[in-house]
Amino acid sequence: MKFKVEEVMSAGSDPLPSWNDCKAKEAIIDFGVRTSTAGSGDYVPVNERIAVFDNDGTLWCEMPVPVQAFFVNDRLKVLASLHPEWQRTEPFKSMLAGDIKTAMATGVKGLAELGMATHAGMTTDEFVAIARDWLSKARHPKLNRPYTEAIYQPMLEVLAFLRARGFTTFIVSGGGVEFMRVFAEEVYGVPPHQVIGSSIKTHFEMRNGRPILFREPVLDFFDDKANKPVNINKYIGRRPIACFGNSDGDREMLIWTTVGRADGRPSLGVIVHHTDAEREFAYDRQHVLSGQLDKALNEAETNGWILADMKNDWNVVFPGAVRSAQVSR
Amino acid sequence: MKFKVEEVMSAGSDPLPSWNDCKAKEAIIDFGVRTSTAGSGDYVPVNERIAVFDNDGTLWCEMPVPVQAFFVNDRLKVLASLHPEWQRTEPFKSMLAGDIKTAMATGVKGLAELGMATHAGMTTDEFVAIARDWLSKARHPKLNRPYTEAIYQPMLEVLAFLRARGFTTFIVSGGGVEFMRVFAEEVYGVPPHQVIGSSIKTHFEMRNGRPILFREPVLDFFDDKANKPVNINKYIGRRPIACFGNSDGDREMLIWTTVGRADGRPSLGVIVHHTDAEREFAYDRQHVLSGQLDKALNEAETNGWILADMKNDWNVVFPGAVRSAQVSR
Numbered sequence: 001m002k003f004k005v006e007e008v009m010s011a012g013s014d015p016l017p018s019w020n021d022c023k024a025k026e027a028i029i030d031f032g033v034r035t036s037t038a039g040s041g042d043y044v045p046v047n048e049r050i051a052v053f054d055n056d057g058t059l060w061c062e063m064p065v066p067v068q069a070f071f072v073n074d075r076l077k078v079l080a081s082l083h084p085e086w087q088r089t090e091p092f093k094s095m096l097a098g099d100i101k102t103a104m105a106t107g108v109k110g111l112a113e114l115g116m117a118t119h120a121g122m123t124t125d126e127f128v129a130i131a132r133d134w135l136s137k138a139r140h141p142k143l144n145r146p147y148t149e150a151i152y153q154p155m156l157e158v159l160a161f162l163r164a165r166g167f168t169t170f171i172v173s174g175g176g177v178e179f180m181r182v183f184a185e186e187v188y189g190v191p192p193h194q195v196i197g198s199s200i201k202t203h204f205e206m207r208n209g210r211p212i213l214f215r216e217p218v219l220d221f222f223d224d225k226a227n228k229p230v231n232i233n234k235y236i237g238r239r240p241i242a243c244f245g246n247s248d249g250d251r252e253m254l255i256w257t258t259v260g261r262a263d264g265r266p267s268l269g270v271i272v273h274h275t276d277a278e279r280e281f282a283y284d285r286q287h288v289l290s291g292q293l294d295k296a297l298n299e300a301e302t303n304g305w306i307l308a309d310m311k312n313d314w315n316v317v318f319p320g321a322v323r324s325a326q327v328s329r
Numbered sequence: 330m331k332f333k334v335e336e337v338m339s340a341g342s343d344p345l346p347s348w349n350d351c352k353a354k355e356a357i358i359d360f361g362v363r364t365s366t367a368g369s370g371d372y373v374p375v376n377e378r379i380a381v382f383d384n385d386g387t388l389w390c391e392m393p394v395p396v397q398a399f400f401v402n403d404r405l406k407v408l409a410s411l412h413p414e415w416q417r418t419e420p421f422k423s424m425l426a427g428d429i430k431t432a433m434a435t436g437v438k439g440l441a442e443l444g445m446a447t448h449a450g451m452t453t454d455e456f457v458a459i460a461r462d463w464l465s466k467a468r469h470p471k472l473n474r475p476y477t478e479a480i481y482q483p484m485l486e487v488l489a490f491l492r493a494r495g496f497t498t499f500i501v502s503g504g505g506v507e508f509m510r511v512f513a514e515e516v517y518g519v520p521p522h523q524v525i526g527s528s529i530k531t532h533f534e535m536r537n538g539r540p541i542l543f544r545e546p547v548l549d550f551f552d553d554k555a556n557k558p559v560n561i562n563k564y565i566g567r568r569p570i571a572c573f574g575n576s577d578g579d580r581e582m583l584i585w586t587t588v589g590r591a592d593g594r595p596s597l598g599v600i601v602h603h604t605d606a607e608r609e610f611a612y613d614r615q616h617v618l619s620g621q622l623d624k625a626l627n628e629a630e631t632n633g634w635i636l637a638d639m640k641n642d643w644n645v646v647f648p649g650a651v652r653s654a655q656v657s658r
Binding site for chain 1: 376453454497499506507510514520521522523524528531532533534535538539540542549555556558559562563564565566567581584585588589591
C-alpha cells in the first residue's frame, strides 16, 4: 500500500505547508501515514513509533558555529575577570578575542576545556538560570533574530506531523543536554525527558538542608557519531523507525534506524542538506567546525536516505514568529 | 483546598480499590487530584507532573533476594560448562550451589562480577531475548507464580491513577535497565524510555553489514542511593513531584522530590513498608541483602513521607491475573 501526499492533503490541510512538493515531503508524509494506518502492511504499533532528530543543523541553525559555542563565548567574557590566565592560554585567548573558529580548531581537547569552564562549577538549577537568561537575550549574529527563532519551520511541521500520527519524538544531539532542555519543550514541543545529548557528571549533596546537584568539570558522555546509537539504546531503549540528521555525526544513528533491521520494521532516514546560501548557509563536505556531511552523503543513495534540499524543497526556512508545536509526552 | 477520598470516589469508581481506607490512600488520591485540578492552589502544569517509582520492593517483590539475582543464578548454570573455574571461585561457587545469599554477601565487587558474567558479552538484542525467555518461564520460589505476577496490585492502581491525572510515570531502580525494559511496558504500562536503572557500557559496530550494540563487561552507572537523583536529572531533566520507594536506596530521591524545593511545588513521598509476613515478607531495618529500610524510616516523619503499611493498608497484595495498566507515553 502506497500513500500519496495528495490523498493525505485532500483529506485535510497540508501537514507540511512550508515544504514544496518534492521527494522528501512525499516520503515523510507517506511514511507517517502508512506506519500509523491500521491495515497497512507497514503498520507499526504506536509504542514503537519512535522518531529521533539531531538538533544542530537539523532543527536549528548551526552556522557559522553551533549556538552553544556562542553561549560559551559570552559566558567566558562574564567569567574572564576571575581568570586572568585565560588571556594567555588557548583556546580561551582566541575565544575572548571573539575568534571562535580558531578556538574551535583546537579540537576536542580544547572544546572540552571551554565546555567545562563554562558549564561546570554550579548547581543544575543555577546552570538552567544562566542558560535561560542568555537564550532570552542573545541574538544570532547574521540572521538577526534570537537563536530560539533560528529554527527551521519545515522541521517544526515534521515534528508536529509525526506526533499527530502517534510518534514520540526525541532529540539526539551532540549538544549539551541541559542546555537544550532549557528551550526544547517551548520551542520544539519536546519535553526534557525526550531530549538526549552530551552530558557532564553531577553529584548529589545537601547544602543548608536542601538537596542540590552539582555540575562537575568531568565529561559523562559525548553524544556524537557511534555514540548516538549507544545513547538511543540507553535513554530510549527501543530502535527508532525514523531518523533526521544533517551530518556525519548522525551517520551511525541513521544506520541504526534504517539498516539491516531484523525486526522487519519499515524505516525512514532523512538528511537536511544545507544548500541555501541566500536564506541560510550552504555547506556539506568541506565544512569541518560543525556539521560536516561527507560519508553520510556518499552512503545516502545506497541506504535509501532522503535528502531534503533546503534551497529547493523549503518555501520557508525560519518561522515568522516562533510557533511552538504541541507538547508530546 | 483539600480534596477528600470520599469526594473523588463518589464522583466515580474508587481509583485504588486494593487499598483499605488509610492515611496513605487518602494522601495519594488527595495529591493526585489537587495537583491536577485547575484552580487548586496546588495545581501543577501537566508537563511537570512527574512521578518516580523504585522497582524492587516497591512495584514487585524483592524477597528473598531481588528477582535479577535469580536470573543471574539461572544464567550462571546455563554458562557453567564454559567456565570450569567458577566451581572454585567465589561468588560463582556459592551461586552455582544455589546459595544466593552467601554469594550476594560478597558485596558490590562480587555482585559486579556476577552481573558482568551474565549480562555482558552479547548484543543488546541477544540480551533482550535471553531475559524475555527467562521471564516467560521462571517462577518465584515461594510465591509460586511468575515473577511478572509477583507485582503489587495496589501499586499498579497508583500508577494508573496518577497517569489518569496527567502524570508521566517513571521507574528509577537499582536494577538493570535493559532487564526491566523487557517487562515494564507490558506489566506496569511504563514504556522503555521511562525506565531508568543501572547500566553497563555498550559500543556500536557493524557486523556482517548490520549494526549491532555490544554489551561490554564494564559498569556504566549504578543507579542507587545518591545516584538516583543524578540519574533522574540526567534522564528526566525535571524534578519529580511524587516519589515512591521502599528502602534507603530510595532515600535521596525521596529527598530530591520532597525537601527544600525552591520552586514551591507540592510534593508527595511514599514508602512501601513491608509489614506482611503472611502474604508477602516482613522486613525493614535488619534486612541487608536487598531493600534495607533504616535511615529513610527515621526521617519519614520529619520529611512528611507517608508509610504504606502492606499488612494493614492493602486488601490485596498480588494481582489475580496480571492486569496491565494502560501505557503512558
